[in-house]
Amino acid sequence: xxxxxxxxxxxxxxxxxxxxxxxxxxxxxxxxxxxxxxxxxxxxxxxxxxxxxxxxxxxxxxxxxxxxxxxxxxxxxxxxxxxxxxxxxxxxxxxxxxxxxxxxxxxxxxxxxxxxxxxxxxxxxxxxxxxxxxxxxxxxxxxxxxxxxxxxxxxxxxxxxxxxxxxxxxxxxxxxxxxxxxxxxxxxxxxxxxxxxxxxxxxxxxxxxxxxxxxxxxxxxxxxxxxxxxxxxxxxxxxxxxxxxxxxxxxxxxxxxxxxxxxxxxxxxxxxxxxxxxxxxxxxxxxxxxxxxxxxxxxxxxxxxxxxxxxxxxxxxxxxxxxxxxxxxxxxxxxxxxxxxxxxxxxxxxxxxxxxxxxxxxxxx
Amino acid sequence: xxxxxxxxxxxxxxxxxxxxxxxxxxxxxxxxxxxxxxxxxxxxxxxxxxxxxxxxxxxxxxxxxxxxxxxxxxxxxxxxxxxxxxxxxxxxxxxxxxxxxxxxxxxxxxxxxxxxxxxxxxxxxxxxxxxxxxxxxxxxxxxxxxxxxxxxxxxxxxxxxxxxxxxxxxxxxxxxxxxxxxxxxxxxxxxxxxxxxxxxxxxxxxxxxxxxxxxxxxxxxxxxxxxxxxxxxxxxxxxxxxxxxxxxxxxxxxxxxxxxxxxxxxxxxxxxxxxxxxxxxxxxxxxx
Amino acid sequence: xxxxxxxxxxxxxxxxxxxxxxxxxxxxxxxxxxxxxxxxxxxxxxxxxxxxxxxxxxxxxxxxxxxxxxxxxxxxxxxxxxxxxxxxxxxxxxxxxxxxxxxxxxxxxxxxxxxxxxxxxxxxxxxxxxxxxxxxxxxxxxxxxxxxxxxxxxxxxxxxxxxxxxxxxxxxxxxxxxxxxxxxxxxxxxxxxxxxxxxxxxxxxxxxxxxxxxxxxxxxxxxxxxxxxxxxxxxxxxxxxxxxxxxxxxxxxxxxxxxxxxxxxxxxxxxxxxxxxxxxxxxxxxxx
Numbered sequence: 001x002x003x004x005x006x007x008x009x010x011x012x013x014x015x016x017x018x019x020x021x022x023x024x025x026x027x028x029x030x031x032x033x034x035x036x037x038x039x040x041x042x043x044x045x046x047x048x049x050x051x052x053x054x055x056x057x058x059x060x061x062x063x064x065x066x067x068x069x070x071x072x073x074x075x076x077x078x079x080x081x082x083x084x085x086x087x088x089x090x091x092x093x094x095x096x097x098x099x100x101x102x103x104x105x106x107x108x109x110x111x112x113x114x115x116x117x118x119x120x121x122x123x124x125x126x127x128x129x130x131x132x133x134x135x136x137x138x139x140x141x142x143x144x145x146x147x148x149x150x151x152x153x154x155x156x157x158x159x160x161x162x163x164x165x166x167x168x169x170x171x172x173x174x175x176x177x178x179x180x181x182x183x184x185x186x187x188x189x190x191x192x193x194x195x196x197x198x199x200x201x202x203x204x205x206x207x208x209x210x211x212x213x214x215x216x217x218x219x220x221x222x223x224x225x226x227x228x229x230x231x232x233x234x235x236x237x238x239x240x241x242x243x244x245x246x247x248x249x250x251x252x253x254x255x256x257x258x259x260x261x262x263x264x265x266x267x268x269x270x271x272x273x274x275x276x277x278x279x280x281x282x283x284x285x286x287x288x289x290x291x292x293x294x295x296x297x298x299x300x301x302x303x304x305x306x307x308x309x310x311x312x313x314x315x316x317x318x319x320x321x322x323x324x325x326x327x328x329x330x331x332x333x334x335x336x337x338x339x340x341x342x343x344x345x346x347x348x349x350x351x352x353x354x355x356x357x358x359x360x361x362x363x364x365x
Numbered sequence: 366x367x368x369x370x371x372x373x374x375x376x377x378x379x380x381x382x383x384x385x386x387x388x389x390x391x392x393x394x395x396x397x398x399x400x401x402x403x404x405x406x407x408x409x410x411x412x413x414x415x416x417x418x419x420x421x422x423x424x425x426x427x428x429x430x431x432x433x434x435x436x437x438x439x440x441x442x443x444x445x446x447x448x449x450x451x452x453x454x455x456x457x458x459x460x461x462x463x464x465x466x467x468x469x470x471x472x473x474x475x476x477x478x479x480x481x482x483x484x485x486x487x488x489x490x491x492x493x494x495x496x497x498x499x500x501x502x503x504x505x506x507x508x509x510x511x512x513x514x515x516x517x518x519x520x521x522x523x524x525x526x527x528x529x530x531x532x533x534x535x536x537x538x539x540x541x542x543x544x545x546x547x548x549x550x551x552x553x554x555x556x557x558x559x560x561x562x563x564x565x566x567x568x569x570x571x572x573x574x575x576x577x578x579x580x581x582x583x584x585x586x587x588x589x590x591x592x593x594x595x596x597x598x599x600x601x602x603x604x605x606x607x608x609x610x611x612x613x614x615x616x617x618x619x620x621x622x623x624x625x626x627x628x629x630x631x632x633x634x635x636x637x638x639x640x641x642x643x644x645x646x647x648x649x650x651x652x653x
Numbered sequence: 654x655x656x657x658x659x660x661x662x663x664x665x666x667x668x669x670x671x672x673x674x675x676x677x678x679x680x681x682x683x684x685x686x687x688x689x690x691x692x693x694x695x696x697x698x699x700x701x702x703x704x705x706x707x708x709x710x711x712x713x714x715x716x717x718x719x720x721x722x723x724x725x726x727x728x729x730x731x732x733x734x735x736x737x738x739x740x741x742x743x744x745x746x747x748x749x750x751x752x753x754x755x756x757x758x759x760x761x762x763x764x765x766x767x768x769x770x771x772x773x774x775x776x777x778x779x780x781x782x783x784x785x786x787x788x789x790x791x792x793x794x795x796x797x798x799x800x801x802x803x804x805x806x807x808x809x810x811x812x813x814x815x816x817x818x819x820x821x822x823x824x825x826x827x828x829x830x831x832x833x834x835x836x837x838x839x840x841x842x843x844x845x846x847x848x849x850x851x852x853x854x855x856x857x858x859x860x861x862x863x864x865x866x867x868x869x870x871x872x873x874x875x876x877x878x879x880x881x882x883x884x885x886x887x888x889x890x891x892x893x894x895x896x897x898x899x900x901x902x903x904x905x906x907x908x909x910x911x912x913x914x915x916x917x918x919x920x921x922x923x924x925x926x927x928x929x930x931x932x933x934x935x936x937x938x939x940x941x
Contacts, residue, residue, distance in 0.1 A: 009602065009647060016609050019616070021369065045626075050772070078615065084576050085375060086611070088569055089368075093615060096368030112481045112571040120494070121367075133481045172468060172917045174478045174573075200916045201468070203876065205867045206667060209908045210916045212659040229773030233867055240785060240794050241659075257772075396748055443932055450688045450747055454882065455931055458924035465921035583755070590752060626763040626771075633760025637736055640753035644745065653748035 034315050035072040036307050038300070039094030041087060041114060042106040044079035052079070054290030055106055055128070061280050062300035071307055071315070075300075076100065080110055087113040095121055101318065102126070104299050106292055108134065108174040115140045122318045124325070126299040128292040130178045135344040139322060143295045143302070143346040145270035145335070147182040150250050150350040154183070154268045157352050158192055158221070167219030167245075168197040169210070169226065169234060176225035179250055195219050204230060207237045215243065222247045228256050235261050254353075254360050255291050262355045270294075270335060271349040272362050277334035298333035302346070305331065370496045374568055376608045377503040378561050381510050383588040383600030385557030388550050390586070391594035391651055392518055394530030395547065396449070398582045399440070399456035402463035403433050403555040405577030407562025409467065412480040412572050422486030426563040430556045437555035441548040448533075460579050467574035479573025483566050493567075503564050510557050514597055517553070526550055527595075530651065591639070593649025602647060658791035660908055666797045668904030669804035670859065674881030675888065675896035676811055677855040683828040683891035684848050687750040688882070691732060691757035692856060693874025698761070699725040699857025700869035701769055703776060721861055722854050729853020732757055733846055741842070758874070765871040776864035796866045803862060804897075807855060811893050824848065828891060876920075883927045889937030898938050902926075 040059060042052035056077050063075060076098045078090035087110040094100045095117070102124040105111045111127030111134035118125035119137040126141045127134035135142040158166065166187075170176040180197075187194065196217035198210040211234075214222075224247055226234055231252055238247070249267040256262070273281075273294040281289045306324035310316035329339040335348045353360050386400045410429035414420045420428075440459055447455055467474050474480070485494040486502065493499045517523050528536040529543050537543050566572050584607070592603025614628065644652040678692055702724045706717035736757060740750055777783070777796070784795040815821040826834040827841050835841050859877070860869065880903065888899025903923060910922040930937065 013602075013605060016613060019613060020372070020609065045628075082575070084569055084571065084573065085565075089371060089375065089612060090615075092368040092371035093612070096366055109479065109571075109573055109575065112479060112573075113569055115481075116570045131478060131481075136482070172477050177471075177476060177478055198916055201920065204916070204919070206663070208663040208666075209660060209911055212656050212663065213912065215659075216656065229868060229870070232773075241792055242785070396751075443928065446935060447931070450751060451886075451931070451935075453748075453751065454688065454886070455928060457879075458883075458927050461924045462921050462928075465918060469915070469917050469921075626766045629763035630760045630767075633756040633758070633763065636756025636759065637753050640745065640749050640756065641736070641739060641743070644749045653746055653752065 034070075035074055036102070036303075036316070037074045037076065037098055037100040038102045038104060038303060039091070039098060039100035040075060040077045040104045040296075041080050041090045041094070041110055042077070042104075043082045044077065045081055048082060051290050051292065052106065054285075054287075054293040055104075055296040057285050058281065058289065058293035058297040059104070059300045061277075061284055062297045062304075065280065066301075066304060069304060069308055073304060073307075082107055082109055084109055084113050088117065091117045095123065102303050102321075104128070104296060105134075106296075108178075111142075124303065124318050124321055126303070128295045128299070130175045132343070132345065138344075139318060141325065141340070141344040141346065143299050143335075143338075143348070144292075145348045145350050146345060147179040147250075148186070149347070150268050150270065151179065151183045151186050153350040153352060154223075154248070154250060155186060155190060155192065157266065157268070159190065163220045164192055165195045165218050165220045166192055167195055167214050167217055167222040169207075169214070169222060169224045170197070170199055171226040171230055172199055172201050173227070175251075179225060200226075200230070202227070202230065205233055207234045208241065211238055211241050211243065215241065219245055221245060224249045224252065226252060231256060232258050232261055251291070253355060254288075259355050259358045259360070263358065264355065266352055266354045266363065268350050269353050269360070271351050272336070272353075273334050274336070294334040298331075298335055298338060298346070301333060302328065302331065302338070367496060370500050372608060372612060374496065374500050374503050376604055377500070377507045378565050378568070379585070379588060379608055380601045380604040381503075381507050381561040381564075382558055382585045383592065383604045384507075384511055384514050384597050385554045385561070386585055387589045387594065387597060387600045388514055388517065388526075388554045388557075390589060391596065391599075391649070392523065392530065393526045393547060393550050394651070394653075395444075395551075396453040396586075396653070397456045397551070397554075398453055398579070398586060399460040399463075400554075400558050400585045401577045401579070401581035402460045403437060403558035404562040404565070404581070404585075405463065405467060405574075406433050406436060407559030408566035408572050408577070409474055409480070409562075410559070411563040411566040412483045413473065415483050415567065416480055422484075422563070422567055423488070426560065429559045429563050433555050433559035434552055437552045438548070441551040444551065445544045445548060456582075457579065460582050464574060464578055467577060474574070477574060479571055480566075481571045483570045483572070485567055485570070499568060503568070506560055506564060510560065511597065511601075513553075514557075517550070518597070522546070522549075530595075587636075590636075590646050590653075593646035594653065595651030596646075596649050599646055599648045656912070658789040660791075660912060661905075662788065662791040662793050664905040664908040665901070666793070666800060666904070667908060668901035669801045670863065670877075671880050671884045671900035671903055672804045672897050673800075673807060673859040673862075674856060674877055675884035675900045676808060676893065677852040677859075678878065678881045679885045679891060679893065679896045680811070680824075681848055681852040682885065684824060684831075684845055685737070685750075686831075687747040688754070689737075690751065690754040690875075690878065691761060692754075692852070693876075693878030693881075694758050694761045694765075695725050695729055695853040695856040695874070696860030696863065696877050697765055697869060697871055697874050698728050698853075699860035700776065700864035700873070701765055701871075702857070703861050703864060704769070704774060704869065707776070718858075718861055722858050725857025725860075726850040726854035728761075729856075730846055730850040733849040737849075738842055738846070762871045762874070769871070771871055773868050773870045774864075775868035776861070794866070796862070800862050800866065803858070807858075808893065808897055815893065820844075820847075880923065883923055885937075886927060887930045887937055889939035892937070892939045895937050895939030902938070 042055045044052045080087040080090045091114045103118050104126050105114045106128045108129040108131040111129040115134050118139050124139050130144050196214040247265050253262045253267045306321045307316050309324045310320040331338040339347050341347050351362050353362050389395050389397045407429040410432055411425040414425035525546050533543050588603035588607050589600045593599025699721050702721035703717045706712045706720050707714050786793050823839050831841055884900035884903045885896050889895030906926050911919050
């Protein structure tokens with residue numbers, strides 16, 4: 001190798017190290033000590049970027065509508081592409097460079113990676129995740145309607161309709177697995193039976209064989225747990241195969257861009273985002289709220305509320321904020337009246353909804 | 366500061382992966398795209414041992430190495446029949462199968478939910494929950510791997526490997542059992558990847574299958590191709606570049622979907638240009 | 654009759670799609686002798702071209718399909734002329750070409766994502782009104798019948814083209830030995846350019862068919878290509894009939910495999926089939 005090449009490489013490496021070092025060690029004292037910084041880690045790039053963008057927009061809406069507060073609030077967004085090592089990098093960057101006081105994360109993977117980091121550094125962490133592991137530890141919280149809550153509503157509705165035989169199609173993903181594991185547990189005490197359970201990996205496009213496998217199971221309804229586009233392809237291929245059995249889901253229908261595929265079908269969803277939130281989101285983004293957007297909106301407001309309640313003139317500590325968070329009951333959020341339980345899980349309700357004329361409608365509780 | 370330590374730990378882990386893969390790809394001339402499988406087996410062994418039994422970190426590390434040695438021996442025997450692009454394809458397939466096992470053997474690996482709550486090691490009263498201590502630990506393993514690799518490539522064993530790379534038939538004529546040489550270096554390389562996997566699992570404290578997909582094998586391959594094949598320092602350089610690059614981009618600012626895709630376009634073009642004008646990588650000594 | 658007729662139909666449909674990819678992959682591989690990872694992206698290019706011509710520009714769907722196929726052919730031709738040909742001139746090895754094609758694949762995928770976003774799209778309407786046929790209790794849609802028919806016609810076309818025309822003879826001469834072909838006065842680079850045009854156009858057409866049957870996304874190519882490659886190797890690389898046989902075998906093994914074990918093992922089954930063949934019959938069913 002030529003001497004000149006070595007020099008060029010040396011210079012590039014040196015510049016990179018100095019650049020990162022500069023940002024890390026940069027004195028951030030220009031911001032007043034009473035600014036509460038919130039770091040948000042979500043997929044901002046890649047195939048699921050639209051979800052991360054929905055979360056970003058929801059938090060920005062919450063921030064714009066915050067009103068007068070005694071503390072200042074600042075939000076920093078970081079991308080992790082839903083990759084564990086990138087999540088850890090993002091969390092460390094937010095801690096060291098931005099010196100955040102609180103984290104908001106999206107997905108079970110990110111939540112599981114960030115939770116121990118938050119705990120160790122005494123930073124409040126809210127996960128938008130179904131995996132209850134994410135809430136382990138003093139500083140970790142979850143805002144996601146728990147699978148058990150959604151399953152209760154699902155089972156009640158199945159019983160009301162006299163359905164005895166349930167067929168399941170599930171994508172091999174953390175959310176779906178958490179829901180189904182809990183559902184099977186709860187079904188033990190009922191007369192409802194799971195007659196077929198088909199699993200597929202994300203990225204699968206050909207469901208015809210697993211559909212054929214379940215066709216003679218006698219299912220009276222199929223529970224579909226899949227994200228777009230697998231969900232739409234699955235439904236289309238089911239219809240092509242001549243299956244007219246009703247379908248239902250937990251959460252997934254509303255995230256589809258093709259609601260007409262599910263016309264007339266009922267499903268369970270975490271409690272309605274309030275009309276107020278949906279309006280605000282529509283006005284800002286021209287879209288309906290994406291998965292977790294309403295949760296992110298609530299989380300920001302909860303963090304603000306807890307920080308504001310801490311008395312005194314100095315900046316609230318994480319311990320004080322946690323104490324205030326644990327006291328919260330009947331907080332009026334985008335997902336209804338929220339309370340925090342002893343595990344640090346925000347309890348929100350689930351509701352039965354139906355797609356009517358291409359729009360989701362709640363059918364009472 | 367924590368951030369720099371964190372990046373240093375990631376860099377050390379990926380440098381370990383790069384150096385070990387270079388033994389197979391750069392020195393022996395076998396294009397293996399399955400390093401993430403061994404990395405993953407190492408990580409899962411540590412994760413499962415530490416969360417489901419009372420075994421300590423170092424025993425779990427050794428168990429991981431033993432399991433990987435057995436599996437890589439079997440895979441290596443199968444691979445001994447192949448060369449060139451067929452070799453690459455079989456390793457590709459092997460990675461896909463191991464990934465499917467991580468994802469679907471739920472009783473053992475917890476499937477896509479992943480394994481949370483993996484503990485950090487503790488030894489001689491030193492608690493490696495502290496990131497700086499952990500960096501030192503990772504560095505010690507890296508130095509061991511690096512010097513072991515350097516010893517291998519400079520030994521007579523290493524010279525045979527390079528001869529296999531240049532002309533396998535010729536060296537076979539001299540009576541060298543090239544198959545056993547290829548098998549041994551493959552196993553050594555896999556065992557080193559298992560060490561990196563153990564470190565990764567106990568550092569992040571949570572693992573899930575998505576960290577060990579085919580794309581991860583390609584990422585490690587990109588590290589050594591960029592840095593330079595047949596040059597151990599090249600792998601260190603490659604790891605430094607590819608770990609730091611996305612972090613620098615955090616400060617340059619992105620946020621839209623398009624910027625990330627632009628990055629992919631740039632990655633692709635760099636690969637093409639590298640192959641056109643510098644197929645041996647930045648400081649490499651061997652062209653594929 | 655139970656599930657069996659549907660299972661057989663599903664296997665045949667999957668086999669037909671794999672046939673189309675295997676045929677075009679085989680054609681390019683047998684003349685150039687390198688694994689062109691960018692081959693799969695051509696399916697996405699075809700699909701998105703039709704999406705653009707018919708949905709954005711509002712052209713008649715038949716014209717859009719013809720334009721889409723031709724455009725894909727030209728993209729393949731261009732990639733060969735500006736990248737692979739330059740590498741061949743530099744006497745680059747197959748491995749260098751493979752890595753370069755990885756770069757081409759990454760860049761092209763990202764460009765499609767920038768132009769059309771990475772979200773899934775379908776070429777048919779949202780709610781399908783297409784005809785559905787019932788055969789012995791199994792159902793098949795009109796699009797799938799078209800896929801089946803196309804696979805048969807294109808295979809017949811390949812046979813005639815390679816064995817009955819003067820052009821086909823030169824192509825086979827290059828497959829047998831490029832050096833010799835050049836010596837007897839064949840302009841090999843020109844012929845290889847045409848081969849890239851034809852191979853890419855066929856894959857583009859496959860992508861369009863998949864777009865009508867299921868849908869399109871920028872990353873659809875890689876998994877498709879891998880299935881095509883597995884089919885080619887199982888059947889026998891460089892052999893038209895072998896490729897077809899391999900494709901249908903793969904279709905049947907995959908679909909019958911997940912009959913008794915759970916659906917998430919599908920990809921692992923495909924790779925296991927590949928590895929079993931590579932160990933016991935590395936030259937495929939129809940070894941040349």
